[in-house]
Amino acid sequence: MxxxxxxxxxxxxxxxxxxxxxxxxxxxxxxxxxxxxxxxxxxxxxxxxxxxxxxxxxxxxxxxxxxxxxxxxxxxxxxxxxxxxxxxxxxxxxxxxxxxxxxxxxxxxxxxxxxxxxxxxxxxxxDGQGFLVAREPAVVSPLDFSDVKICAQTGTTNRDNAADFLTTNNVKHAIVEVGSPDEMVKAYQDGRCNVMTADSSQLHALQIRLAKPGASVILPDVISKEPxxxxxxxxxxxxxxxxxxxxxxxxxxxxxxxxxxxxxxxxxxxxxxxxxxxxxxxxxxxxxxxxxxxxxxxxxxxxxxxxxxxxxxxxxxxxxxxxxxxxxxxxxxxxxxxxxx
Ligand SMILES: N[C@@H](CCC(=O)N[C@@H](CS)C(=O)NCC(=O)O)C(=O)O
CATH class of the missing domain: 3.40.190.10 (Periplasmic binding protein-like II)
Known part of the structure; x- marks a missing residue:
């Protein structure tokens, strides 16, 4: 009781x-x-x-x-x-x-x-979202991409922003989803993707992890607001x-x-x-x-x-x-x- x-x-x-x-x-x-x-x-x-x-x-x-x-x-x-x-x-x-x-x-x-x-x-x-690509062949803007494979991390705004931006601008692309920065770097270096997209600050952090950081560039275009x-x-x-x-x-x-x-x-x-x-x-x-x-x-x-x-x-x-x-x-x-x- x-x-x-x-x-x-x-x-x-x-x-x-x-x-x-x-x-x-x-x-x-x-x-x-x-x-x-x-x-x-x-x-x-x-x-x-x-x-x-x-x-x-x-x-x-x-x-x-x-x-x-x-x-x-x-x-x-x-x-x-x-x-x-x-x-x-x-x-x-x-x-x-x-x-x-x-x-x-x-x-x-x-x-x-x-x-x-x-x-x-x-x-x-x-921050704002950007793209990292090989220095050669030179590309000046994501609007110049053609038939690219873009690495983006699952569960991020970046994955969805990239799809929105490229689809709206009729840029043919495929998104390759990765689960971590390690996987992103590996996928890019193994050629599973030829573009990385992330917030600009994170692209800087990813770039210095590449075997040859100088062989890639971060494009100046910023396609989103990432507060x-x-x-x-x-x-x-x-x-x-x-x-x-x-x-x-x-x-x-x-x-x-x-x-x-x-x-x-x-x-x-x-x-x-x-x-x-x-x-x-x-x-x-x-x-x-x-x-x-x-x-x-x-x-x-x-x-x-x-x-x-x-x-x-x-x-x-x-x-x-x-x-x-x-x-x-x-x-x-x-x-x-x-x-x-
Ligand atoms: N700011 C974006 C992206 C955040 C994000 O997770 N970016 C990846 C870029 S590589 C990252 O930081 N990954 C770190 C991790 O998974 O530990 C968001 O909030 O969705």
Whole structure:
């Protein structure tokens, strides 16, 4: 009798929690803290974005984003475990709760939010889709392709964009679907396809893996908008705030000149906007479940947005991708973060 009552009470309270949406609200941060680490979904290995070295240590732009979230929570960028995911598996892994956040060159689309119950927390990298082909015979545009075999990864926007673009422009083509960057590189080098299509940033990462990178070129045409960013489930507004503001904080830090190097000066700065950012004025971090010094923790661990960009994919990396659209709005780009105030 007593156990039946308890069971009814439990069922009733679970019903209420679901009804009022509190079953998961704030659950992610608590679960991450209880576990002692963040679980972050990344790619299976893409230079500059997320790649594990021989010792299994992950690095890259998408990896740094998760290290920034871990630093904000634990003051330790190493309290993250990385879960490599294919394009096809990534959103299910997030929906099923196998990861806390997906930071894996994923394009923000309406369908991925509305149909899958997910939320993109921002655009960490504005990208667009391109094509990589052999340097010879020279082709200047995808509109010049004739009877090409195009490698694209299953479960990506790229596969569908290529089909739409080439069909609309009456370009005869066949799409060869692959499941990973390894397979993409192999298929291209084995001649199973003679064109690779992916987001431009990923084409750069694929090109440096070819036996003869200089024998292929990335065409200048960009056929789509690929706003890439971190993704969370829709059911935990506090967690969404943490992930979203981690990105904004890294941008605001760059805009205000707060970097890993200038951090000691920033902590004693008298400038009002710097004080709010580093938590010597106000308690903005606490308002989202973190600490006042959350941005100091992030910048100390991974640097500001520009530092992470240049180190992983930009001027100080093997990819050498220019800032382009990912420059701050105040310097001609479109990266723009709301202020901490
Ligand atoms: N941004 C596109 C493409 C993402 C994507 O998965 N691109 C491939 C290009 S090679 C990739 O990163 N693969 C990495 C992997 O499967 O681990 C999307 O969200 O659909």
């Amino acid at each position: 007593a156990s039946r009552l308890i069971r009814y009470a439990t069922i009733a309270s679970l019903g209420l929690m679901a009804q009022f949406g509190v079953a998961h609200a704030q659950a992610t941060l608590a679960a991450v803290k209880a576990r002692g680490s963040l679980v972050c979904g990344v790619s299976q290995g893409l230079a500059g974005f997320s790649q594990a070295d021989a010792a299994g240590k992950w690095s890259g732009f998408d990896v740094d984003f998760c290290r920034a979230v871990a630093a904000a929570i634990f003051d330790d960028p190493n309290k993250v475990s990385f879960k490599p995911l294919s394009a096809e598996a990534r959103f299910d892994a997030l929906r099923k709760g196998e990861i806390d956040v997906l930071s894996r060159n994923s394009t923000w689309t309406m369908g991925r939010e509305a149909a899958l119950g997910l939320k993109f927390a921002g655009v960490t990298y504005y 890439l960013g971190p993704v969370v489930r829709q059911d935990d507004p506090q967690w969404f705030e943490i992930v979203k503001w981690t990105h904004f904080a890294m941008l605001d830090a760059e805009e205000l000149g707060v970097s890993a190097k200038t951090l000691p000066a920033a902590i004693v700065s008298a400038k009002p906007d710097v004080k709010r950012l580093v938590g010597t004025d106000g308690n903005y971090g606490e308002q989202i479940g973190l600490t006042k010094d959350w941005v100091v923790r992030i910048v100390r661990a991974v640097g500001n947005y520009g530092e992470s960009f240049e180190r992983n994919v930009g001027a100080f990396s093997s990819l050498g991708i220019p800032r382009g659209l990912n420059q701050l709005w105040s310097r001609g780009g479109i990266q723009y973060a709301p202020p901490v105030r």
